[in-house]
Amino acid sequence: MTPMSLQSLNLPGVGTKYEFVTEKGDTVAIFFTKTGVIQMYTRQQGCNTPSAAEMTPVEARRLGNILTGAIIEADQESVEVAFSALAALRITLHAYIIPESIAGKTIENLQIRTKTGATVIAISRHEKNIINPPASFVFETGDAALVIGETDQLKKLECELMVD
């Protein structure tokens, strides 16, 4: 059997449709509608009625990340960036939810950069973003911190600091 053949189709007035049949014979179809919502349909082989889920573009991107395996845990997302001109440089951006154990401490107290080499570049707290937080920044439980560094630097950070 040929590997999954993806069909894309432009439906007048509706939007773009992507459809493929999996190796097991199930059908998956995605519609990017002109209204901006994205609908995903799945139909099990031998079943007549499909089931559908409607998503916003943000939700769809999240789902895409999960399917490509970029996310290990739902609240810990990471992206690895590689530039063609700098093939040897592989940098990872990782989001962490701040655990109770380090709440109340500052970036300076924790010595994040000296200990691990990774850098905190942004914090999201209650829908507010703090870009490039100062060393005196105090973490709170539930803050989402975006950290940049090489993979082993981030591993070190996880082992030493992000433990409950």
Next chain:
Amino acid sequence: MEGIVLALFICLVLALITKYLSVPAIPFYILAGMILGKAGLGLVASDEISYFFSEMGLIFLLFFMGLGLKIDRVIENRSAVLTSGIIDLNVNLIIGFVAAYLLGFPIREALIIAAAFYISSTAMALTSLIDNRKLLMKEADTIIWLMVFEDFMLIIALALLSVGDQNLVFFAVKILFVLGILYALAHYGKEFLISILDRNDELPIIFTFAAVLTTASFSMYLGVPATMMVIALGAAFATTDPDAFEQHARPFKDVFLIVFFVFFGVTIDLSGGADWFVIGIICVLAIVSKLVSGILTGIYIHGSALSGLEIWGNTIGRGEFSIALAVVYGSPVVGMTIAAMVIVTSIVGSFVAKYSTSLRRVIVRFGRKSAPPRRIHIKH
């Protein structure tokens, strides 16, 4: 002017409510217009400004439709498009015309009613497919292409209805002349059009607005139907960057079209008396005849009458194009009849489309029950 403001404000509230309930908004805009206007409280009357706004709404609706017409795609799919399209056209046009003629409308008015009776609302059909999550059903493709076929038939209807007493050959030459200009513009000016659309300033939106208005007034000057020519403009522009044009034309279309619907309601005049018997029959037939064409299409294309139910549910609603025909060509009596038909069919349609899957299940179960019980063979 205060009338438009009041009407727009009411429509804003109606839009919120209908979006929340996910029912089509068009019938409620017309009803609001009827309540505010001549037929109701008489608070709002149409004037030159509302007339101009309505006109804008109509031409932007048609321009938008033209942008969606991809002729090459239709030719690729012609076998599927033609079968369902021809069944739909014949069944509904004939039932609509015969009914209107027998109910006492003169031939020309019966033809206009038949055309409005035939053409389903593309907006309602597509919204109902998306909202009810039916895009993957095999009937969805049939319905989408049916709407495209109906759009083409509307263009032909607009041309035929506006010939009037002009010399047919001269009329055709004029139309071909304008079509030629539009085609040449899109073909030879493609690079220029795309370079304008790529800009980030106000130019793309000004250009879109001006192009549509210029085409409309130029056609009126030449005596060819402006409605048809703005569709052609849309189809010509669709060969460049239809998404960009849609994006720039959408605000004009959305706002002016609401004015168009409300003031269609406002101008409906019941003082001459309305024959509710005639209107009632047309409304019921409008629902039944789409059931007939739906079932026939279901049998021919999908080999199942039950598929027809699905097609029926999503195509019952008549809307924007029926009203456009009523506004451009209809007399007050025709206008009232089409208004009632749009209101009834769009509301019924939205309910049937929502519950068609359950309806199908009930029919299948009922069919099983009434079938003769199978004999059970017992081995001795």
